Amino acid sequence: QKEVEQDPGPxxxxxxxxxxxxxxxxxxxxxxxxxxxxxxxxxxxLLMYTYSSGNKEDGRFTAQVDKSSKYxxxxxxxxxxxxxATYLCAIPGGYNFNKFYFGSGTKLNVKx
Amino acid sequence: DSxxxxxxxHLITATGQRVTLRCSxxxxxxxxxxxxxxxxxxxxxxxxxxxxxERAKGNIxxxxxxxxxxxxxxxxxxxxxxxxxxxxxxCASSPxxxxxxxxxxxxxxxxx
Numbered sequence: 001q002k003e004v005e006q007d008p009g010p011x012x013x014x015x016x017x018x019x020x021x022x023x024x025x026x027x028x029x030x031x032x033x034x035x036x037x038x039x040x041x042x043x044x045x046l047l048m049y050t051y052s053s054g055n056k057e058d059g060r061f062t063a064q065v066d067k068s069s070k071y072x073x074x075x076x077x078x079x080x081x082x083x084x085a086t087y088l089c090a091i092p093g094g095y096n097f098n099k100f101y102f103g104s105g106t107k108l109n110v111k112x
Numbered sequence: 113d114s115x116x117x118x119x120x121x122h123l124i125t126a127t128g129q130r131v132t133l134r135c136s137x138x139x140x141x142x143x144x145x146x147x148x149x150x151x152x153x154x155x156x157x158x159x160x161x162x163x164x165x166e167r168a169k170g171n172i173x174x175x176x177x178x179x180x181x182x183x184x185x186x187x188x189x190x191x192x193x194x195x196x197x198x199x200x201x202x203c204a205s206s207p208x209x210x211x212x213x214x215x216x217x218x219x220x221x222x223x224x
Contacts, residue, residue, distance in 0.1 A: 032210050043114065043202055043215035044155070088155070090213070097209035098168040100145060104154040 001026050004091055006103030015112050019076040023089035023103045026070065033065050034090040035074045038105065044088060048074065079110045115139065116205050116216035124222045130191040133219045137184055137205030143167075144186040145206075145213060146178055150199040161186055162209065193223045 006023045013019055021035075032051055036044035048063035050056045050072075056063045062075040076083055089103040115138035125131055137144050146158040157170030161180035172178075175193075180186040190197060200220050204213035 034212050036215075041200065041218075041220070043116075043204075043217050045114065046212050046214065049212045092210045094168060098160055098162075099170070100157065100160075100213060102155045102157070 003027060003093060003101040004089060004103045006089055007106055008104050010107040010109060012109045012111060013079055015079060015081060015110055017079050017110070019079050019083070019108060019110075021074040021076075021087050021089075021106050021108070023072050024070055025072070025091055025101075027093060028067070028070060030070075030091045030093055032092050033063070033072050035061075035063055036088045036090055036102075038086045038088060040085075047087075076108075079108075081110050081112050084108055084110050114214040114216065116203060116214050118201075118203055118216035118219050120219060121217065122220045122222075124224065125193060126224055127193055127195060129193050129223075130189065131193065131221065133188040133190070133201050133203075133221075135186045135188070135203030135205075135216060137186070137203075138207075138214055141205035141207050141214070142184065143206045143209060143211075143213075144180055144184070145204045146172075146186070146188050147202045147204065148199050149202060149218075155202070158188070167209075190221070195223050197221065198223045 035048040038044040053067045060077045064073040086105040088105045117136045142163045147155045158172040160168040178188045200218045202218045204215045
């Protein structure tokens with residue numbers, strides 16, 4: 001079983017829609033959770049960083065962690081064509097955080 | 113701009129050759145990670161260095177090696193190159209082991 005699983009999509013939505021991106025993870029000891037956005041052929045950029053359970057909001061983005069279900073989500077409100085990118089969840093883990101586990105990425109297309 | 117620099121941006125070389133990719137982490141970051149991303153694929157973790165010491169290895173081929181120098185910059189050496197090694201190579205840095213990673217712009221390697 002992979003440490004982090006993510007639906008690869010692609011996901012296509014109209015402009016203004018609410019987007020929900022999700023990952024599941026295997027290890028209940030994971031505590032830190034991140035979301036990255038990657039435009040084509042560019043380096044991933046950090047969007048959200050959360051610790052433990054709960055919600056964190058930053059502008060149109062909300063990250064949610066449900067540790068009981070080992071499920072993390074990223075919501076994008078009022079989606080824009082500029083949000084079209086691949087979104088990756090990421091979790092530091094391994095012995096003493098020596099590894100980073102990335103999801104395979106969900107490709108999002110927001111249509112004008 | 114993440115503060116992580118990678119050189120060169122593009123590299124075109126022939127099969128059987130050897131190349132060196134360079135990464136300078138953000139000021140003060142002790143951790144450097146290397147990733148390989150083939151066309152439309154996810155990030156493949158290669159290797160992690162922390163303050164000059166190797167901390168973890170991922171799916172890194174024996175033909176590949178890396179090191180982190182006392183000034184914390186890192187180099188990834190790829191030898192006996194094959195067509196399948198053509199990919200984007202990213203490095204990322206973080207201040208501490210459990211912290212978020214900041215990615216460089218990547219080096220695009222083309223093996224002909």
